[in-house]
Structures are given as structure tokens and as C-alpha cells.
Amino acid sequence: MGGSVALVQLTELKHQRMKQCAEFQQRSRWQPPYALTTALELQAIEIPCLPKGRAMLNGITVVVPSANERRNLVGINEVTWSFPVDVVMVEQCLCVSPVCTWAMFDGWLNLEELIVLAESMMRRDGRLRRTTIEELTAYLDSAREFAEAVFEETGRRPNMFRGYANCRRALCVIQEVTGIPVPVTARKTIQQVCDARAMRRKPLYERIGFEPLLPRVPNANADFPDADDLDGIA
Secondary structure, three states, X not given: OOHHHHHHHHXXXXXXXXXXXXXXXXXHOOOOOEOHHHHHHHOOOOOOOOOOOOHHHHOEEEEEOOHHHOOOOOOEEEEEOOOOOXXXXXXXXXXXXXXXXXXXXXXXXXXXXXXXXHHHOEEOOOOOEOOOHHHHHHHHHHHHHHHHHHHHHHOOOOOOOOOHHHHHHHOOXXXXXXXXXXXXXXXXXXXXXXXXXXXXXXXXXXXXXXXOOOOOOOOOOOOOOOHHHHHOOO
């Protein structure tokens, strides 16, 4: 989708959804944050390719903190999110922010679509740019800090949201400020990219297979987790 064409089409879709949301709010007297595909539409962000069986997201979707707060309204999809919900106002509609929406989609999309969705939020056209890699990273960090705070307070360590590890992996491959998001399959494979970046962060002796005589000193600045470590996070 070219920049100007994308802007026109996404703006039209935004206004259509905004009208539906206004009617819903007037009818229900309820204004929960709009989430997932509805949040994308209201913020003029391209909707990713959803897997089969996810057609329910085509309607209005909102987020609630827990299942106990669902109202079970006809025609409204209610999803739960136990982590902090970052929100923005789009005219009269309260929406989950782009960074939080991206994280919430981790349970619905595969790794490739997560990457494409993030890049759709970082278009070269400033009118379509919604976030940055730094902001995505900051939200994931805040989610981890939230889980640690819960553990310190209750002694019970909550599981990170499903797909947290995939979000971390995606950050290795996302290309910021893109024109049209490039399908991941047209680039190096995700594993190749992650492996290459991990290798660059290893000490020289590990890269060339040389074992030093002195004991290894842990690298306090290392911030790239191994793939095996990531698999145990979610």
C-alpha cells in the first residue's frame, strides 16, 4: 500500500470505526479502551494478517482487566489483559496505545506478522508513524518490571504474557522507518539475523573458537538473551 493511498484508505476506515464506536458508547454508556484490531483502525494502522478462526476480531474489541469485569454485550469482543494498559485518546475514543496493542497481539500473531505489524507502525510517512523501536522495548521492559513488582509484593511470580519471547525476538529484526513493510520471508531468516547479532556480542575468543587461559569474566553489559533462555520466559 503506497503512502498516500494507505493514508486515504486507513483514514476512511478510521472514521467508519469511530462512528461505530460512538454509537456503541451512546448505547451502552460504557467507555472501555478499544483494543487489538479496533485500536489499530482508530489509529489508522494497517491490520495484520490474522490466523484462521480469528474472525471475531472483525467487530468492536475492547479490553478489560479481568474476566470478572466482562459485560458480555452482544456484538462486542472483550479481551482481558492483566498487564498495564497504556492508552491514548483518538478524538472521543479511548484506545490501547500502539506499543501496548503490539504486545497484546503477540498471542494472536506469529513472529513474522508481529514484525510486519511493528513496521506498519513505523512508516517513513510521518502521518502514518505511530511508534519507535525504543518505545516498543520500553513497554516490554515495563511489563517485566510489573511482573517483578508483583512478585516482590505477593511472593508469587506471574507468568509473562503469552508470546513475550516472540516480542523480544521481533525486536532483533524490526526495521524502523520503512516505506512498505517488507515480508520477513523476503529477508534473511529471523534465526539468521538473531544468530548474527548474538555472535557479534560474544567475546572474540568465543567467535574464533579460542579458549583463553584465564577464567572467563561475565560480561555485565551483555543484554542479548540466548534463544534457549527466551523459550523459558513466556
